[in-house]
Amino acid sequence: MTSQNVGGVVSDICNVGYYGDDCDKTCPSNCENAGCMQANGTCIGNCKEGFYGSMCDLKCSSRIKNCIHCEVTDGKCLICENGLFGEDCRFTCPEQCETCESKDVCMTCKKGYFLLGNNCAKCLNNCKACRHYSECSECVQGRYGPTCGYTCPKQCLECKSADECTKCKVGYESTSRKCQCSHNCYREGDLDSWCSVDGNCSKGCIDGKTGVHCQTDCDDEKRCLRCQQFSKSCEQCVIGYYGKEHFCGKMCGNCLKESSGDIKCDIEDGNCPGACTLGFYNEQCKLQCAKNCDNTKGCEKITGKCVACKIGFFGKKCENSCSKNCFNGGCEQHDGYCNEGCIPGWYNNTCESTCNKGCKHQICDRMTAECSHGCENGYKGKYCEMDCLDGFFGSNCTKKCGYCLSSQPCDKKTGQCTEGCDKGYAGSECIIECLDGFHGSDCTKDCGYCLSSQPCDKKTGQCKEGCDKGYTGSECIIAHVPDVEEESTNLLFIIPVLIVTTVIVVIVIIVFCKYKNRRCSCMLYKNEHQTGSEQAQELNDRGIHDDERSDDNSDDDTLHSEEAKLHKADDDATESGREVDGRNFHRGGEVDGRNLRLGGEVDGRNLRRGGEVDNRK
Structure with missing residues (x-):
């Protein structure tokens, strides 16, 4: 504003x-x-x-x-x-008039005409536009000059002169105001031979171009490096593509790269000329090998058969699983046989059958199922299929059971007597004999008071030679205290024994002294003043076996005869003593824990046979 x-x-x-x-x-x-x-x-x-x-x-x-x-x-x-006139524009101007006032008065003329008076006159034949008959402002294509009377060079569509083309025909290019064959024409030989009069490339196109004038790209993506001039059929694709009739619009498969690093395939069908990249197959190397193929070896190019399988699979394309019982999990590719054998407990080619449970370590022959390492404890037979018989145990049942309680069978695997041992034996297998001094099942009982500490019977516990003084019973474990009557009875047995013993000693001395007179008198003298016990003790100390020094065979016979008589008398006396009260009495034995000696004490009185009384010798 x-x-x-x-x-x-x-x-x-x-x-x-x-x-x-x-x-x-x-x-x-x-x-x-x-x-x-x-x-x-x-x-x-x-x-x-x-x-x-x-x-x-x-x-x-x-x-x-x-x-x-x-x-x-x-x-x-x-x-x-344009072309109409009148107040309401209903009337049409003459044909050559661009605009008009009436049918008789043209204001402007159409192209190819010029205004001559109130009318429009036609230009000369080759004039496209003119201002007068003799002055052409524009010539038709291919003509030049004031009246368009000259023809342009053959390559020119329009020109100003013979040496200056303003527009070239299709197939030609303007170079320095002249029209030459297109630079896309295949250039070989004379320049004029590159293309024909109409601009068509006579010898074909350069790579990547097609068409009569080689003005068109072989393909929009520029994958076709060279194509035919008139059909656009590709003759060479960029590396990695193919498709002769499809402008190289298809990508090559997984062909193995050449030494140059390029991937090339057949231009028509895309087939790889060599092998495929590892992991692919078929002629175009576009299919992947089966997933269970060994990744380091791949598969065959044509069939896709795996060269090798991953561990645990078999078949042409490794589509089958190996038996889980194959050792190390692997098997033969063509038939699934477990090539490294079976894990323990299985057999046959594919390790699908179980070994008998009796095989040692569950190992059996892969083909025969025989237990190659023998049997586990408690089994026998080639296949370890049989249990041990009662009374036997161990591998192949070669061991006999020990002395199990009541002859029961032992454990067929361990040999142990589950119910314990028979009397006289101990140990888990009942094969250890009781040590001296022990008896009974598992040797848990001590022996009684056997005579002279001799061992008892290891099964029964009985004392075979009798009991020590003061004990009685078959096992000598019952303490025994004799009464006065029993002591008297013992004396009745002991006195005759002493008498017989004394007689025997005297007879032996007499016989011996027959040849040893000096000694004999001395011995007889002493014997008259010695008790029976003293005589026996002295003979024992001196050793009456001096008779071995005798040279007289007849005297020896006499001595032996006398000794035999004495022994018989002794045995008779002993036998009679054993019958008293059913008890065993031994000569010089022990009664009720007290030592009864020859010339011992009875009922508080000292009984003496040529011995000393009241503690006197």
């Missing part, structure tokens, strides 16, 4: 394009130069072409069809569309 002083009065004027008291309203868009009255917004001057009215908001064509410009006030048509 600007201010203006008119006659001393200052007023505001709106900027162009606006009106109103505050100049906040926009003039109508079709007002020419965007001007309008500030008071009411009516257009100042003319409307834009094609509109009329005070606000220039009405179309001329809405009132008169084909009218392109009309009076602002009333809409009367001033200019009709």
Whole structure:
């Protein structure tokens, strides 16, 4: 908004394009130069072409069809569309006229004509546009000159002269104002032989181009390095692609890279010329080897058969699982046989059959199932399928049971007597005989008081030779105290024994002294003054076996005869003593824990046979 002083009065004027008291309203868009009255917004001057009215908001064509410009006030048509005339544009101009006032008056001419008077005259034949017959402003293609009387060079579509082409024919390129064969034509030999008169490339196209003029790329993705000129069939693809008829639109498979590192495949079918990358197969190397193939060896290119399987699988494509009982888990690829044998407890080719439980360590021959390491304790037989018979145990049942209680069978595996041992034996297998002094089952009982500490019977505990003094019973474990009557009875047995013993000693001495007169008298003298016990003691000390020094065989016979008689008498006396009260009495034996000696004490009285009384010798 600007201010203006008119006659001393200052007023505001709106900027162009606006009106109103505050100049906040926009003039109508079709007002020419965007001007309008500030008071009411009516257009100042003319409307834009094609509109009329005070606000220039009405179309001329809405009132008169084909009218392109009309009076602002009333809409009367001033200019009709080209080729039409009249107030309502209903009439057509002559054919050669661009615009006209009437059928007889042309205002402008169409191209190829020039205005001659009120009419339009045709230009010369080769003129495309002219101002007069002799002045062509534009020639038809291929012609040049003031009257278009000259022909352009063959490569030129349009030219200014024989040496200056302004537009080249298809297949030719402008180079230094001249048209030459396209640079996409295969260039070999003379320049003019590269392409024909019409610009077609005579010898084909350079790599990557196709078409008669070699102006078209072989493919949009530029994967086809070289293609045929007229069919677009690719003859060479970029590395890693193929597809002769598909513009190299397909990618090669997993072909093994060449030494250069390039991946190449057949351009027509994509087949790999060599091997596949490890892990792929088929002719195009697009299929993956089976998942259970050994990753380090892959599979055969054509069939996909695994060269080797991962441990635990078999089959052409390793689709089958080895038996879980194969040793180390592996098996033969073609048949699944466990090539390293079976784990303990299994046999046959595929380790699917179980060894008998009796095989030692559960190991058996892989083919026959025989227990190759023998049997476990308690079993026997080639296959260890039989239990041991009662009374035997151990591997192959070769051991006999010990002395188990009541002859019960022992454990067939351990040999142990589960119920204990028979009398006289001990140990888990009952094969250890009781030590001396012990008896009974498991040797848990001590022997009784056997005579002279001799061992008792290890089974029954009985003392075979009788009991020590003071004990009785079969096992000599019952303490025994004799009464007075029993002591008297013992004396009745002892006295005859003493008498017989004394007689024997005397007879022996007499016989011996027959040849030893000096000694004999001495001995006889002493014998008269010695008790029987003293005589026996002296003979014992001196050793009556001096008779061995005798040289007289007849005397020896006499001595032996006498000794035999004495021994018989002694035995008779002893036998009679044994029958008393059913008890065994021994000569010189012990009774009731007290030592009874020859010449011992009875009932508090000293009985003496040629001995000393009252502690006198």
